[in-house]
Amino acid sequence: MRYLLIALLCLLPRFALAGEAKDIADDPVMEKRMILLAEKVRCLVCQSEAVSTSHSDWSNDVRQIMREKMKAGATDQEILDLLVERFGKSVLFDPPIDEETAPLWVAPFALMLLGGIGLFFKLRKRQTELTTTELSSAEAQRVSALLDDAAESAPSSKKDSQA
Amino acid sequence: MKRFILPLVIFLVLTGFLYKGLSLDPREVPSPLVGKAAPAFVLPLLHEPEKTFSPKDMAGKVWLLNVWASWCGACKDEHPVLMALSQQNLVPIVGLDYKDKREDGEATLRKAGDPYSLTIADADGKVGFDYGVYGVPETYVIDKQGMIAYKLIGAVTAQNLRDTILPLVAELQAK
Secondary structure (H helix, E strand, O other), X not given: OHHHHHHHHHHHHHHHHOOOOOOOOOOHHHHHHHHHHHOOEEXXXXXXXXXXXXXXXXXXXXXXXXXXXXXXXXXXXXXXXXXXXXXXXXXXXXXXXXXXXXXXXXXXXXXXXXXXXXXXXXXXHHHHHHHHOOOOHHHHHHHXXXXXXXXXXXXXXXXXXXX | OHHHHHHHHHHHHHHHHHHHHHHOOOOOXXXXXXXXXXXXXXXXXXXXXXXXXXXXXXXXXXXXXXXXXXXXXXXXXXXXXXXXXXXXXXXXXXXXEEOOOHXXXXXXXXXXXXXXXXXXXXXXOHHHHHOOOOOOOEEEEEOOOOEEEEEEEOOOOHHHHHHHHHHHHHHHHHO
């Protein structure tokens, strides 16, 4: 790996001569690494698209800068930090959790918890309402009388009423 | 009646958020550079490439850095506003010709007029990148200590000049 790097470094002056590198890779390994990294970065001028797939001018520039920084030996994290420093955390598709973004991460779970608690109490209240409903003996008699009536007056539906 | 109140409240709150969302521009990302020192650079002037400009040259002054380009449509909209502003002599405007050909940038200023105290050429966009430029035009208000006090994404208009930029400039100049 180290020898590969040294070999790549020896090639560096040639890249410099080649001028601005286009999307076609000078170095397939680095290009792959760059694309992987660019997938994590939001294209600011196209919204909801990653820098890795965007054809916008701005994304081209960002990819070019990634290549240059990688050639200069920067780590992926250093490159992401650099972008965040310039363009804010919203350039990352997966922004870090900190004071500023915490509400966004926590809010859905907090709302779900709140809804769950509400639902729990609502259901419990309904349960107690159901169990406390009792028939007085007069009502019970009336119900059975009505049921008997129905069974006698409609023999065709006997099956249903017995069931 | 009571059972309708909660859904109604939820509906109204949601509608409120959605309505607000209509007028927000998702491209306007708050710049992390506001409140930080303006990145240092040395760039050649557009009209006299043998001379250079650096933000240090403006130390002790409040100034505007206006990023523009000959290929940029919205820059043509803000151009008359900048022309009017430059005639009032309230604040120096430094133009940064972003990713542009020198002759195109010069031709634009010759034709439409030059509102800038001086114009610098950022042919490869490297300085623009350092300033977090992703849409042109963009305008920065930089204070006497060389800190970025404000960043406007999009065209300068008579309205945002009057309501935001000029009051801020006056406040910073008084400091």
